[in-house]
Amino acid sequence: MSNKKYGSFMGKLPQTYERFLDFGERRLRTDLRYILHGGFWLFLGQVTGVGTALVLAIAYAHYLPKEIYGNYKYILSILGTLALFTMTGMDAGVQKGVARGREGIFWQAFKYRLGGGVITTLLTCGVGLFYYLQGNILLSSIFFACAPFLVVMEPLGIYGALLVGKKAFRASSIYMLLLQLGTAGAIVSAVIFSKSLFVLILAYVASNVFFRIILFVSATHSFPMNDAPDPEALSFGKHCTVFAILGSLSSRLDSILLFHFLGPVPLAIYSFAQAATNNIRASFKLITDTLAFPKFAGQDKALLKKTLLRKVYIAHAVTIPLAIVAILLIPLLYRLLFPTYMESIPYAQVLTAFLAFSPLRFISTSVNAQASAKIYYILNVTSTIVASITLLVCIPLWGIWGAIIATGIQQSISNALGLYLFKRM
Secondary structure, eight states, rough: OOOHHHHHHHHHHHHHHHHHHHHHHHTTTSHHHHHHHHHHHHHHHHHHHHHHHHHHHHHHHHHOOHHHHHHHHHHHHHHHGGGGTTTTTTHHHHHHHHHTTOOTTHHHHHHHHHHHHHHHHHHHHHHHHHHTTOOOOOHHHHHHHGGGGOOOOTTTGGHHHHHTTTTTTHHHHHHHHHHHHHHHHHHHHHHHHHOHHHHHHHHHHHHHHHHHHHHHHEEEEEEEOOOOOOHHHHHHHHHHHHHHHHHHHHHHHHHHHHHHOHHHHHHHHHHHHHHHHHHHHHHHHHHOOOOOOHHHSOOHHHHHHHHHHHHHHHHHHHHHHHHHHHHHHHHHHHHHHHGGGGGHHHHHHHHHHGGGGGGGGGHHHHHHHHOOHHHHHHHHHHHHHHHHHHHHHHHHHHHHHHHHHHHHHHHEEEHHHHHHHHOOO
């Protein structure tokens, strides 16, 4: 090809690309430019997150005995449950308010979350005292050591809601990358050089606080905010907090119940089964929640009801084949990466099968972004109650399989209810 023809060809590429996007947007009735711009950075951040999570999992599998890893997951479940009092649901209110240009909500929500952090610290000390009275000095010392960090650890993470609300997906991905790499480096170092449960937990909380302080300061300085209040979004955040508490309790209940009924080793096996799906689920969640929520919050409700279901059906044409491929690859990946956790393979394959239906999350996200507080309550409370009841019934009866059966029941009921409420929205 001559230089002249080559230059002409290259000069037409941008126009061809724009025509291709125009055609795709007309056919799919979707803002492809928004998805490609935001989705690229979210995908890049998630790829890095998957990489760091993989490195952590390999370190856990090769350097930590199953009993220590099971205890580690149990302690993180308890700390995560106590962190619910930091009003994590306020982040949804911040996203909603900032997306509408009413950014005064950020500092209001941050103050609420700091107040919750004080409560979390006091409760953590209470747990430490409980284990001390039980004669478990190791767990007691771990909870007392973690307590001071919990005042700010979760509240500082509110900077992520600011970035998502502003649709600053590039910055959000970079910040996520820095946090993941920093904390992963500290944890891997503790795993390899110490293998102490106390040091491992302390490395987790201390590194999270250290890097979140830096990123919080950077985000608030790089993205100036106006003082416009948003009482509606603030109220929405308070409602979301109630559901975040309930939802997070149910999401950690499986680990807590498995630990108490079966012990740390089965919990470790179950956790490695989840490891195969958690990263994939997080990738889907970036699209179905993080990318979609601010878009849905600012979209006309009638238009959303008219167009969303068709997009959900189309998305299944991608997720179902991907889930099948992942199921087939899991045995090979576990043999190569986690040879000490071969027992986790069948559990991981079933959990991966559930991911085929991840696009249905778009429906519940649209309900959360658009619906009234009453409908939001119905959707989230019902989902939480179903999850908790099924876990409490199934785990004592069937152990690890019980936790997986409960997951399938909860997801099916939640998706059906979300679809029903969406149609009535």
